[in-house]
Amino acid sequence: MDAVQAIRELAELSSQIESAVVLSADGSVLASTHEDPTRAAALASSTLELVGAAFELNAQPQEVTRVEVELEDGALFVLRDGGRTIAATTGSQPTSGLVVYDLRTCLQGIEEPEQKKKKRSAIRKPKDGVE
Amino acid sequence: MRRLIRLAVLIGLAIWAWRRFAGPSGPQQRAGVSYADGSSIVLEPGSAGFERLASIARTALRQ
Numbered sequence: 001m002d003a004v005q006a007i008r009e010l011a012e013l014s015s016q017i018e019s020a021v022v023l024s025a026d027g028s029v030l031a032s033t034h035e036d037p038t039r040a041a042a043l044a045s046s047t048l049e050l051v052g053a054a055f056e057l058n059a060q061p062q063e064v065t066r067v068e069v070e071l072e073d074g075a076l077f078v079l080r081d082g083g084r085t086i087a088a089t090t091g092s093q094p095t096s097g098l099v100v101y102d103l104r105t106c107l108q109g110i111e112e113p114e115q116k117k118k119k120r121s122a123i124r125k126p127k128d129g130v131e
Numbered sequence: 132m133r134r135l136i137r138l139a140v141l142i143g144l145a146i147w148a149w150r151r152f153a154g155p156s157g158p159q160q161r162a163g164v165s166y167a168d169g170s171s172i173v174l175e176p177g178s179a180g181f182e183r184l185a186s187i188a189r190t191a192l193r194q
Contacts, residue, residue, distance in 0.1 A: 019194075039194055046191035053187060054164040057180050062166035069162040069188035076188040089192055093159075 003031035003110050010088075010106040016099055017088045018074070019043060022110065025083035030110075047078055047087035054078075068096055079103045084110065160185070 001009075003022045010020060011033045021032040021043045032040035054064045067078040075094050078087045086107045090099055162184045165171040174181035 042194045043191055046187055046194070050184060050187045050191070053183050057164060057172060057174075058166055058170070060168075062168050062170065064164060065167050066165035066171075067163070067184070069184045071160050071185060071188060071192070074188075074192040076191050087191075 001109050001111060006106045006109045007031040007033060009109070010102060014088075014099065014102045016090045016094045017102065018090055020086065020088040020103075020106075021047065022107070023047060023085040023087070027085075030084070043087060043089070046076070047085060050076065050078055050087075051080070051085065066100070068100070070094070070096070075099075077103060079107060081107050162188075 007020055007022055008031075010017065017033075019033045019039075021034070021040055022030045023044055024030050027044065027048050029037075029040050029044050032043065034040040034043065050067055050069070051064050054067045055061070063080070064078075065080050067076075069076045070093075072092060074092055075090045075096070076087065077090070077096070077099050078085060079100065080086075081104070084107055086103050088099065088103055160176045160181075162174040162181050163171060164174070164184075172180075174184065176185075
């Protein structure tokens with residue numbers, strides 16, 4: 001599944017998530033629930049800023065894997081895995097465990113282009129002994 | 132039977148009153164960060180770290 005398809009599925013499945021964005025390792029937007037690219041870029045920028053601020057909070061330099069900020073009027077969740085980053089905003093008082101689970105599932109469902117190629121070639125390749 | 136109903140009503144009222152007056156007031160604010168080494172931190176409102184993350188989150192939520 002590619003990033004666009006994964007985020008579309010996330011938006012359909014999660015009733016709590018209001019907007020979401022998937023970023024590549026270099027910080028560029030892979031997919032977003034926002035149709036307007038300016039809004040997607042703004043959420044991406046806030047996401048990267050949040051990860052940077054979270055990184056600075058630790059005395060020892062460690063990669064940030066998750067950030068959750070819950071406020072009166074909503075929450076922002078950021079998850080990082082395998083070089084990719086996913087961020088989502090929700091309304092107030094979200095079920096954070098459920099949101100994190102949905103985001104992790106979305107992130108893990110995105111395949112690398114190389115993985116896709118391997119899968120396709122495995123499907124095309126006839127199995128030994130089977131005619 | 133009447134006593135039992137009265138007791139149930141009283142318990143119900145007590146739970147409602149406790150939730151209304153002694154329970155958590157308003158939505159809770161909090162922030163947490165997890166790191167690759169398995170460590171994590173929870174930031175309480177009022178701390179400098181929380182305010183930094185909260186200001187970024189507020190910008191994202193307004194968009």
